[in-house]
Amino acid sequence: MTEKTMTYQRTEYPRPQFQRDSWMNLNGTWKFAFDDQNIGESDKWHQNLTETTDIQVPFTYETKASGIGDEQFHPYVWYQRSFEIPTDQIGKKVLLHFQASDYLTKVWVNGAYIGSHKGGNAHFSFDISNAVTTNDKNEVVVKVEDSNSCYQPRGKQRWKEDNFGCWYVQTTGIWQTVWLEFLENKSIEHVKMTPNIDTNSVVFDYSLTGNIDEQLRVATTIQFKGETVKQFSFTPSRSTMHFEVDLLAEIHEWKVMHWTPEHPNLYDVTIRLYEGDRLLDEVQSYFGMRKVSIKDGQVLLNNRPIYQKLLLDQGYWQDTMLTPPSDEAMIEDIEKTLEMGFNGVRKHQKLEDERFLYWCDRKGLLVWSEMAATYEYSEQAVENFTKEWLEIVQQYYNHPSIITWVPFNESWGVPHIATNKKEQAFTESIYYLTKSMDTERPVIVNDGWEHTISDIITLHDYEEFGERFLDRYRDKEAIVQNDIAHNNDKFPFANGYTYKGQPIIISEYGGIAFNEGSGWGYGNQVETEEQFLNRYRNITNAIKDIPYISGYCYTQITDVQQEINGLLKEDRTPKISLEKIKQIND
Template structure:
């Protein structure tokens, strides 16, 4: 059964925004309860709440609309001042039909350290603002009455924590925006048997027409594990294994008569998805059933080209920071995310570089369905230290494991523009750190390219990704037409940064211009790159000239235009913050398709 709350918010603004969708579409169960909606809320600037027993006796006067942070209008609060400690409280009851199961409390994301109490009992904490986490709260729950859930989120303005584009000063500056504090993605309960499937890592192999499943079970004694793969409603494969350990792997041949090619590949033109159901059976009873999906696709590199399914692909991407005017980093709805995807495609782009943000899994699900390519980029720290290394590495590992199965993700980007490694050009410690993250990433995912360090000063990197905001197309072309001086580190590629860190050299990798453009259009305040343009004709002439210059470079295999929307003071989007096009979408598409 699907069990959901129907909390009503208390203001017109918050009534507009409700996140009721199942938050994890790649690992979906039926028995769950959405805890989004109206919670009680309090600031704790003096950090006195734990000393004064707020966890056991919450008495918070303010309403907040979860999962929108207090800084957003959608939360019903809209206070952009930084507060280091915030508290949340709500009650819930366990449906009668779920009594007897394990009760798992899940957070899709909360920024930055999150502490949780149920009925006054401390459940634990999680550090990191972007990854999902959970607690088994069964032993603290009253199965017959109301339960008190209390959450404290601790944030800071430290540059040692991965913060992405969140400012660490009191006011916005440059390309850094209002901070994001506390719960910012869905909170929910799941009801499970002790015997259950914790996770399944799915790895397609189009060269052998097979897919590998790496299962992680919570308990398995006396159980049978059944997997059913189907395509467009037709069963392709079904098999069962008897687990003898918690971690097991199985590879299955997918060849079948479902279509003329016998295996359906995933691509932007044909985003075919296979459905898969996992069942854990004990004593002839299904004790756990999970619905998932996967795409049969391959990402590889050969002869200076990125290949998708063994064919070169020219990537035309948009920089996408995933901000909305009234909800900031939290997507307001499925419809809003789908609108961004469809407008991106309508402008002739085939993907997005999700910039300094780990996006909502439902966005990735929609990209999987629509065939939009995604570069998944880590939120940066801004200073280098042992603490920053630990914070970054732990969270990056969680994120890669969480998002691994999405076929739309074709590139990992752990570092951008030397943020968090500011002296990487010469500093061996910082260089070695980026190497360690590269190899850690490859140990989790051997296939997808990993970019270290997007923009400039690369160490080990599968793609050489260069940033250049030159506004004149002819100047851009002249600068890059001879690749050797740039890729041999003889000259800075954008007049101020070298392509490689000192001691590293070009090894024949694909080259892309992964930030360019950033044209601001007739705006009284805010900024863009270069001079603002005043008319559609001026914009299109500049956009066409710089884009054509990149496409005329035979060794460059793609580009990333900055950016899809305006974001607060940065007004260089192709769309405004409310997603109104500044230029007719088909005119942008004409340039990209030329």
């Protein structure tokens, strides 16, 4: 391991939207072993993991930061580490959390099997209270099973031996923070917060765990910049409760502070659970008062049209790949994005670390949250995708920066959607399932082309000449009637679906690469900054000049492995003046 990779540590609180003081970070050095023959369970490795090497969690074995750096695919991997219960947490319920582990994760504590979770992107936890001991070290053993199956949501992870096209080295095993949390038997499980700027209110949906009785009381305090806005409490009659709170207050002349990219105002929330006078649980959270809606072919933010200038962001780093190396690295990407004049990112084929979303919430960067794709259609793929997508929507719901859900991209996983009724029905079902959980955000079904039912019509087009782009898109009716193809041979709608007046956004374009050795971009490569800026200016201005197009997403923020069309190199060194990019975006 190089000196640089040894400095990577993930010590931050992993879930800032639902934060407690009583937690323990389990990142760091774990024992690790490959199990290519899949003999570990029959040989009872969960009782004693031998012949191991060290790995730095949460970085996967494929990364340099893990200390291993083996890019070969290994379908079965094992982890082990010990921990002690802090003295002041003895007697409490112990939860073991995984922010993300790809793909099937099995857990043992002190030799006892705890449970499993399938899915590579959603976070999950286990109650290990009955398995831990308080007077000695505890051993946690984790087995993760992965595969090259195109039926599992894999995003940009390759399923062949080598990288190809825009698919990169796979991510196997634990790739986000592992941590412990200590709770009373009665606690706050979840709070869903839904702002409504039209009524100046916010709805709280509380979920509690443990026996509900008349001794319990839930108290909520809402503050803005340290000043109390509202306080209220109630005695729960069941484990789920629903409250709507009027936010009007004399904190400012506007009475309610809205969240926008220019002014990302956040309300802080403290939620406490009491039994009599005894404090059982306390959670810190926050929300933003913002509204996303659609009217007259425009996306509205807080009832006003917003022209979206997005940057495609795949969330890869040179030494850590899909795992962000640090808070500072995430902040750097966000600040450089804003510095270049973009107001949002399309998180492409990745469910990003919640701390990234936290910083987007705080800094005012809009986010399109996109699911990792499967690549073949089957009933198994439908089941895998649907289960994990519903987990994601629930887990990410409270982040104000997320303004759009993108479950499907470019017909990946639904390759015959243009004509296949089953695949069309699948995308419709995901659209309505998402809406059943979140009526507040637009849902894009099949970003790029061949849309079925979708709140926004998004088109991908890597045309490199602005004049040709203008000619292609000048006639809106010809585009939306499927009379003109884009991106070579694609059409906006699947068979049987028609335009309903939705906003139209060019959600992938550009991809300009410099001619600098191996690697690829879209179209002809450029030699100089001047050539790059001329091409970027011409195509971006062409998009802006088409009145019915209400935004764009440039490909992309950084180089990723063999794909070298980033505005920044993999190490985040700018290739072009950020100020010159900003001037064109403005």
